[in-house]
Structure formats: structure tokens, C-alpha cells
Amino acid sequence: MLNSSTSMTNKLTQRISQARLDFTLPPGGRRLIATGDFKGRTNDTLVRWLEADEETATRLLRWCNTPLFNMSRPYESLAEAERVMEHDEMARLAVVNFTYQLFLPNLKVDLFERAALWKHCMSVAAVASMISRSSGNGNPRLIFIAGVMHDIGICASQRLGPDSFQAVIAQVDDLSPTHTIERELHGWDHGQLGEAILRQWGLSEEIQAVARYHHDADNQLESPHAEAICCVAIANYLCSRSGRASIRNNKLDPPSDAVLQRINIDPDLLTILDQQLCASLNSASELN
Numbered sequence: 159m160l161n162s163s164t165s166m167t168n169k170l171t172q173r174i175s176q177a178r179l180d181f182t183l184p185p186g187g188r189r190l191i192a193t194g195d196f197k198g199r200t201n202d203t204l205v206r207w208l209e210a211d212e213e214t215a216t217r218l219l220r221w222c223n224t225p226l227f228n229m230s231r232p233y234e235s236l237a238e239a240e241r242v243m244e245h246d247e248m249a250r251l252a253v254v255n256f257t258y259q260l261f262l263p264n265l266k267v268d269l270f271e272r273a274a275l276w277k278h279c280m281s282v283a284a285v286a287s288m289i290s291r292s293s294g295n296g297n298p299r300l301i302f303i304a305g306v307m308h309d310i311g312i313c314a315s316q317r318l319g320p321d322s323f324q325a326v327i328a329q330v331d332d333l334s335p336t337h338t339i340e341r342e343l344h345g346w347d348h349g350q351l352g353e354a355i356l357r358q359w360g361l362s363e364e365i366q367a368v369a370r371y372h373h374d375a376d377n378q379l380e381s382p383h384a385e386a387i388c389c390v391a392i393a394n395y396l397c398s399r400s401g402r403a404s405i406r407n408n409k410l411d412p413p414s415d416a417v418l419q420r421i422n423i424d425p426d427l428l429t430i431l432d433q434q435l436c437a438s439l440n441s442a443s444e445l446n
Contacts, residue, residue, distance in 0.1 A: 166345025173318060174354040181314045183359050186214070187256030190249050191360045204249060205236045214255055221251055224444045225437070226284055247299060254306050258446075260313055267316065268327045269406040275313060276446065279306050281402040284442035286386075286393035288434055295421040296385035304368035305390050307361065309404050311352030311369060312336065332409045337373045349373060373410075375417045388413075388421045396435060402442075 182188070209215045215236055222239040223232045227247070233239040240248045264273040283305030290298040316323045322344065329339045340347040352369035367383040368390045375391035378384055392413045397403070399410075418428070 169344065170346040170350060173315075173351060174358075176318050177314055177351070177355050178358055181260070181318055181355060183253075184256040184259050186211075187253045188359070190253050190256075204252075205240050208248070208252055209236055214252070217255055217258075218248070218251055221255075221445055222248075225441045226287075226445070227251075244299065250299065250303055254303070254445075257306065257310070260310075260317075265316070267320070267324055269330055269408075270316065270323075270327050271406075272313065272316070273446075274406070275309060275404050277443070278397060278402050278404045279309055280445040281397040281400075281439055281442040282306075282308060282390060282393045284438040284445075285396055285435065286389040288438045289389045289392055289421070289423075289431060290385070292431060292434070293389075293421045293423055293427065296389055300362070300364060301368075301386050301389050303361075304365045304386050305393060307352070307356055307365055308369050308372045308390050308394065309348065309352065310355055311348030311350070312404055314351055314355055315340075315348055327405065330405055331407055335373075335408050335410055336405055347373070375420075376414050379416060379420050385421055388417050391417060392421075392423070396431075397439070400435065400439060402439060 183191075208218060219233065219236055219239065222228060222236070222243065227243065228239070233242070236248070258276065261272045261276040264271065266272075283302045286305040287298040287302040290296045290301045315326075326336065326339045326343055329343075330336050337347040337349065349370045349372060353366045356366045356369055364383045364386050367378070367381065368386050371378045371381070371383075371387050372390050372394055375384075375387050378387050381387065395410050395413055398408060399412075403409075418424075423431070
């Protein structure tokens, strides 16, 4: 007879296999990653390809004109935005757009709401990128994407196993965050599932690591991906504290001094980050 640990591991393996078939990135996102545009390959046809879908083009142009990406005169077209922005930033935003489709349509399950989860992910992305720039640690653009993707495992859990997901949500409260309940009930959490899904999608090891360890930054301080993990872990806490939690009533412990010190955040910088938080959250609100 299988022991409980082996059984739980097998269930995670089964869920990962299910995700390979039933939780895939839409074709446009897969194309961008597979052909290298997401990693910065120059592609003169990118804008023309994106503009072929009016809904995608409209959303991307709106996103490009948010304060996160443009602090000057509004871009009038995607072509103009692409000329001014970093050449891979448009492709990265396009992958975010295709990821957004996995959060549609909105759905409420007890304390959970897909729209609120997306808002949380975009808030964490914006704040983590701001932390990266302010502290001089990591690549802010890559950390933005890692922030977007950090809770993809929650979205996948709800879609792939609605009954088991509802059992988790029923036990989430001020003292019991989602990842703790997942580990107690299933033996694994959304970070492990998210890591596997992002690997299936072909995203970088750094983005995978952020998804896997954003609730366990203290044990990753020597990791080659520690800067990104710490930026997202801190942003995750700040956003949740500010009412942008992944799941309502999902209270997280504050980051430890060791996590703050790993990316050189002292009391003065922490004050600056707190002052910039509201602006980052407001900008993230426009990314839907």
C-alpha cells in the first residue's frame, strides 16, 4: 500500500499531467515563447501580427500607455510604442495578455474570485518591479513577468480541481493562508504546481523559481534566483496587506529581516518603497 506521502506526490504528478492538456497558454503566447520573441529576439513583424487581433491590440496599447510603461505623451499606435519601448517589452506584455485569458471569465468561489486573483498578480508584478528598480537588485522587467506568473498555480488549481480547490478555500482565514491549507490537505501547494506549469510553458528557471518559492524566500537566500524571489515575496506581502490579496482573508506573514537584507532594503529604503506603493498599485489597476 502506498504511504500518504507517496500518494500525495502521485496526486501532484497527476495534476501536473492534467495541466499539460487542460491548462495551456493560448497559442499566441506559446508562439512568442517558442520563437524567442519573449527573450528579446528582434521581430519586425511582431506589431503587425499583434494588430491582426483588434482586442489584443486595443488592450496592449492601453497597457503600454499606463504609467508603468509610459510617463510621457500617450502612444498613438502599437508601432509607435514598440519603437520607444525596449524591443522585448512588447512581446513580454503580449505574453501577459495571453495569460490573462486564462483568468476569464470571472468566477467566484467563496472567498476566491478570478478577477481579484488577476488584480493581485498584476499588483505584485508592478510592486516587485518597483522594488527591483529601487533596490538595484535583479532585472525589473523579468521580475515583472515573474510577479505576473507567481500565483498561476492558484488559477490552475481552481480550473483543474474545482472540488479540491473549494475544500481549500473553505479553510482559509486570517491565521491560515492558502499555501498552508494546501500543504495540509494535499501535501503540496500552488507554488509547486505553478513551477511545473511554467516549465511546461518554456519560461525561464528564474520565473519558475519565483512561482515555487515566493512563500519560502527565507530558505532561498543562497539561490541564484534569490533577488527575484525576495522582490516578489516582499511585494506579495505588501499587496496583500494593502487589500490586494490573492484570496480574500489571505493574510501573510511579513518578510523576515534576512529577506529584506538580501536585497539591501534598510529602514530608509523601506520608507521610500512604502511611499511609492500607492502609485504602483494604482498603475497596476489599469492592467486588465
